[in-house]
Amino acid sequence: NAGVTQTPKFRILKIGQSMTLQCTQDMNHNYMYWYRQDPGMGLKLIYYSVGAGITDKGEVPNGYNVSRSTTEDFPLRLELAAPSQTSVYFCASMGSADTQYFGPGTRLTVL
């Protein structure tokens, strides 16, 4: 039981490049979330999903897209990377117990 896994762990992008951050959970959780954490700040919600095929915007969705074709996977897409997207990205999932379980994070730098 791996919990929530994220790939890659680290990535450096050039301005304007695109990439997909992968997130997979093996707990059969319906809810999944993407957060970003900037230095000295709390986690801010980017997008979330309440089940396969259903996604919705969080607090800071601009510049990102998501999809949820399966219960297990919730990839986050950056289309045109900007320096403001330099951050640590965390994926989380939640079952029925109101507790979110987080992955180890992806550290992204946009230069």
Add this chain to the structure above:
Amino acid sequence: DQQVKQNSPSLSVQEGRISILNCDYTNSMFDYFLWYKKYPAEGPTFLISISSIKDKNEDGRFTVFLNKSAKHLSLHIVPSQPGDSAVYFCAASVSQGGSEKLVFGKGTKLTVNP
């Protein structure tokens, strides 16, 4: 507008003493509160939670207190251990239309000195 505030960026205590981490919130619709612990280069891990119908929840060395009238919660760690050194995030749950979204504070870095 910061709905969940952790006004102390850092806290340093001696091993064996009590650590008290504080959190204030502004949204009276919050009905569930959680504390997460985060070590460097790792994701946050759930520590303890409390529902708005309670004023105290205890789990081993960790106790969370909720004062709804003051919109304030605190996490007590007794006794503190060096392994407790981490960043602690307070989070509050907003239930909207069946989805559960958390609002996080900025975190308090706890250092427990041997």
